Amino acid sequence: MKHLGIEVTIKNVPSLDPGFLPLNRYYESFRKDAKEPFDIAVERAGGQMAVCKTTIHGTPEFFDADVYYVERLVKTLLWMKGGFKVYLAGNQAVCDAIAKFYSAGGQQEFDWDYMASVFEHPFEVVRVDKVPEAKDAPKRIGGHLDGCRIGFDAGGSDRKVSAVIDGESVYSEEVVWFPKTNSDPDYHYAGIVAALKSAAEHLPRVDAVGVSSAGVYINNRTMNASLFLKVPKDQFDAKVKDIYIRAITDTFGDVPYEVVNDGDVSALAGTMSLNDNNVLGIAMGTSEAVGYVDEDGCITGWLNELAFVPVDANPEAMRDEWSGDIGCGVKYFSQDSVIKLAPRAGIELDESLSPAEKLKVVQKLMEADDPRAAQVYESIGVYLAHALAMYYDLYHFRHVLLLGRVMSGKGGDLILNRCKEVLADEYPEVDKAILPSLPDEKFRRVGQSAAAASLPELRK
Structure with a gap:
């Protein structure tokens, strides 16, 4: 395959998506003859800095390829780690092109506006002689089992809560709710408080509260979340940004609490189940939700929004309706992928x-061993192998837990098996380094809400 003058060799291609061009393979081919240094840094809250030092071609012949390569890396850093300021050190023309892309009216205007909103800081791209040094602030969080705790897990279709005493769940409940379609933040607040009070009834006291919730959370504040999609911006700013803080303190007073992205809590539950660290959790459901616990058992504070990290360099790749971009993980590792591929298999x-x-239609066919459904899941397995090779370059994880509705049943088993085959064939060095797996019964017993309960540390 060839893209922007770069020839790419691929051994394994999804049978239902022959145009799929793994971005990591494109990167490898691009860098073979790229010798001109080009550095990227992305700044996020607290002066933290994500840095990528690479090379480009720097010639007129490969200008479009250089811009494409740098832009995809910038987007990857933004959605993996988050940030509001991009520093570029290198070719002036390439820097100018990236600055134009990430601006009002630019090709990546969505990313420009989203990051400015999340970090409450104007987004900018600047050219410098030398990018700042990398700086992270990982935080050891979770795994605290002492005391009487409540864990709350806010999902898009149901909310779960657990009452936990010294690590043992004594009560849990699951309640259907409709946060994504409700524009009144008081509806969300009432639902959260009702869940907290329900769990508290089964505890002699409440020592701490942990919250697992879809969205982006900084210092326990809701910066962006699909759960509050219909809430007007003025109401979001007034009542949603501190909604979990208010619900906890209004109900229990001054108790320790932590609010964390649900992907990170999934990864934390994985570490508790595996009794090991360095875990990437990928949940394939409505979207692609991702979390990461590093080798020291810390949550990094990164966004980990890999749903919007590009994985496909095919210029005809499917477009995400929300972000407006093409080739991003959400269309490969969610129910959207199954729906995209099913008609190509004759379903x-x-x-x-x-x-x-x-999704249930295809799952039912898979349970009946329909070969058309098998093609769908095998194709996703090929996608996954190529993406895991790229994710490994980003995170250097040891374990990867594959979760969510898409990974359930026979389809999930087939995805995992095909993924392992492709890793062994095309990425043997990655295959030897990582352990992809489905959650076991112990993980299911720990549960998302019970893991959330372990987030806060009790005050001494």
Whole structure:
């Protein structure tokens, strides 16, 4: 395959997506003859800095390829680690092109606006002679089992809560709610408080509260979350940014609490189940939700929004309706991927069905060993192998736990098996370094809300 003058060799291609061009393979081919230094740094809250030092071609012939390569790396850093200021050191023309992309009216205007909103800071791209040094601030969090705790897990279709005493769950409940379609933040607040009070009834006291919730959270504040999609901006700023803080303190007073992205809590539950660290958790459901616990058992504070990290360099790749970009993980590692591939396998899906219902149709066919459904899941397995090789370059994880509705049943087993085959064939060095797996019964017993309960450390 060839893209922007770069020839790329791939051994394993999804049968239902022959145009798939793994971005990591494109990167490798691009860098073979790229000798001109080019450095990137992205600044986020607290002066933390993500740095990538690489090379480009720096010639007119490969200008478009240089810009494409640098832009994809910038986007990857932004959605993996987050940030509001991009520093570029290198070719002036390439820097100018990236600055134009990430601006009002630019190709990546969505990313420009989103990051400015999340970090409450104007987004800018600047050219410098030398980028700042890398700086991280990982935080040891979770795994605290002492005392009487509440763990709350806010999902898009249901909310779960657990009451935990010294690491043992004594009560849990799951309640259906509709946060994504409700524009009144008081609805969300009432639901959160109702769950907390329900759990508290089964505890002699409440020593701490941990919250697992979809979205971006900085200093326990809600910076962006699909759960509050319909809430107007003025109401979001006034009532949602501190919604979990208010719900906890209004109900229990001054108790320790932590609010963490649900992907990170999934990874934390994985470390508790595996009794090991350095875990990447990938949940394939409505979207691709990701969390990471590093080798020291710390949560990094990174965004880990790999749903919007590009994985496919095919210029005809499917476009994400929300971000407007193409080739990003959400269309490869969620129910959207199953829905995208099913018609290519000859499976007709009723357009009146919801995405979740369409997924169930394919899952039912897979349970009946329909070869068309098998093609769908095998293709996702190929996607996953190529993406895990790229994710490994980013995180250097040891374990990867594959979660979510897409990974359930026979389909999930087939995805994992095909992924392992492709890793062994195409990325033997990665295959030897990582352990992809599905959650075991111990993980299921720990549960998302019970793991959330372990987030805060009790005051001494």
